[in-house]
Amino acid sequence: MLYSNIHYIPCVFTCTPVKSVTVERAKSTLKLVKNEWKNKMRHCNMGTRKNDDDESVGRQAWANTMCTKNSGKCTLPPLPRDRWIPPGALVRRCGISYASSNSYCTQPRTQRRGGISFDRGDQSAVYVRMLGDMKMRSRQDYKSERRRTSLPDIDLKLLDRLSQRETKLKFGSRFLSLHKRRRRPRPTMKLAAECIALLDAHYNGQAQCMLAHAGEWSFNIFTFDTLTNGRPLLHLAMHLFHEYDLIQKFHLDVIKLMTTFTLIEDGYHDSNPYHNAVHAADVTQAMHCYLQEEKLRKTVTPFEVMVSLIAAMAHDIDHPGVNQGFLIATANHLAALYDNSSVLENHHWRSAVGILTETKVFAHLGRDLIQSIEDQLQSFILATDITKQQDFLNRFKKCIDSDVFDYVNNEKHRHFLLQIALKCADISNPCRVWDISKRWSERVCEEFFRQGDYERILHVPVTPLCDRYSTSVAKIQAGFLDFVVGPLFSVWLDFVQSRKAQGILDNIQINKSRWKEIIHKDDKQNESEEDSDDTDLEVSSDIFATANEDSHGDIDSTELSDTVEESRLPLTFGSYEEEEELIRNAGSRRGSGRSLPPVHEVAENFTFLNERRHSLPHLCLRRDIMNVTIHRDTFLRTRFNRRSSLPTAMIQQATSLDKLTGRFSMFSTDYIVKSKKSFSMEELMTRPKVSNLSPCYEASRLASGYFTFTEPGYFSSRTGRRKSGGSSHSGSKISLNSNPQSVNCLDIENCDPDNESEGCEKLVGTDCQREANIGAKQTLLAFQQNQNCLNKLLNHNSSRNTRKDHLDKTSHTSFNCNSSKQTDVHLSDEGKGLQPSGLENKLTNSRNINLDVGFPPHSKDIVLNLPKNTAQTTGLS
């Protein structure tokens, strides 16, 4: 398409392409646009130019500037109709002209950047082109421009990222959260489209009915969630504000109030099984129940009611579905931001305050009251930190026994009481009637187990409570009721002395005994399964024996037992310590691998069985394979060195995790094929998250990157740099260049090359953020735990020089080599002969090595030489 420069108009207004219009229409459109532009130009030049002389002077100056700017060469001389616009006017209107665009660009422009174009070729279309926008300018001069502002460097970096389109799309999350929220499909959405009136009347009627019983402990929040079409918090909150007459008392704007509640509700992640908006609504309803207790109802002020209700609503806002320990272990920016203390709770209250500020719902109440609301919100939400449970309980016990505790007259004492009430509400789900409580228990445990899965994959220690293979919902619940819920609610009952509280305590007893029954049943079942496994094993042997006798009769008993054993434990696969652990975990749920189903649990993909056991009748093999659990083929064939007989629970989990992540997981077929891709916490979580935008994003990626298997021949996902070298060399060659991305992220100081045990543990920040250091430190520590080879390598005699010369500098590089055979591997700096034999030893035992060594950017490349045969086995060439 030829864009002529006729009718060039150097300003930006919203113009849209006009497609395939007739010539007449095109011309008239052009005329219209021209006129409109003329008017606008006249208008915008008004007041900035006194007369035509001014214009000509300005134009001349502008033309001169252009020429000089482009080193005396005028690439695009101004045309007669080009207008001179004072730069001030352009900036005000976010406009950019030929002149201004050039003035902002360092490179001379060879084409006009916009205007109205007329395609003379086909005479059929008029294009109104948008002129260049402000982005180009912001790319070029962003820093220098912004630097004039008072924004600190971190914010500038953040803004820089945000200004990039890709980042914008990926991380456009509102609450700086780990996940982006995705609203559930509303239960009634489909129906609503069909018969909206009927549905409204029906559901609203029922929802209203339920709200009339909002103060009862048997309130079913799940039903209410359905009836309110997935908006339980908004409806409940509005109802309660009406019921307590808070709207009237505080002259609240209903629209602002609704906006506030909607934002709070939207701030919860529906992808969390437990920490979602339904949980928030549940806690709010429980809080309402406690506020109805006589001792509180008669004493608390409307202001306290209002703040405590908002606290209940927002107490878990933007919860990522993982706990504080996880955030710390994965060097999340929130952990660094809040000094690893009440990380989530701090984030919750700040998010809540952010919403209130944004909606200005309390703006009319004055500064003092707003400040008071914010302070109280903070202290309420921080009190929900479960790690402070014992402190609060002890204080509460003391208060009840003490005469000094005057909650009627003392505002602070009342505040403490409300904190306890909120804490009770937060963990009240196991105190509901069995059906509701069970549902919550399953949800909360599912969330724990998901975290455990993430931890397993990220190779951080699995939190015992989150390990789905070593604990169960029933066990978690029994423990939680015994040690956390029971003690708190019995003290609560002591204080409120009400029938409702007594009912709650009764529920606790009932639920506890039911969970204990389930534990008992499970144990019995497991015992009987273990017995039946033994029997199965014998039966399987019998089947094989009979089948073989029937068909060939040439298989001896040794071979038979081999068959059984081999099919349970395929030995042909590589030995990954990590996967071994996974298998161990998988088997440990029922105590031992013996409880796992026998022969027929071999994956159907394991065709070696078919190939090897010639002596087995075809039919017999077929029958075997038909019994295979269908999902088995999604497991890592090459990564399980022992057996494929994983419990069904794990297989199911694999699929659900797959769905959960929506990307590759280690259980997916994709992963088997491509395999060995680095992945981090960010990638495992359901959504893109703004943690990616945080200053220590690199650090957290760094943290996770080291535990991963990088693609053979690639250094790491961070560097994105391919292996170098080739077959012309005596062996494969991997260059370890310094990684510029790592510069300033990690600084290892005081690496004493003569002290082998000390290693490089002391991390001191230089130019980098403190958060980055935290992440980096965790990286290194975890790395050292997981990969002993680092120390072996670093402490080796022959590598001392390397350390001395290079490692105590700034930048870091990780690389990966992969070998299944014993290999001759040398680490050298381009022939200088630094050969750590520790690496050799490690390669004997391991298929995969990650090494982390630091090199200053200016150091010579370090070369890892792999003999040719190694290269072949590792896929390096």
Ligand SMILES: Nc1ncnc2c1ncn2[C@@H]1O[C@@H]2COP(=O)(O)O[C@H]2[C@H]1O
């Ligand atoms: N039914 C439950 N079983 C086990 N833990 C629970 C249960 N309900 C709540 N919790 C825990 O109690 C914690 C209270 O604070 P959080 O909401 O941050 O996280 C909650 C869970 O970790």
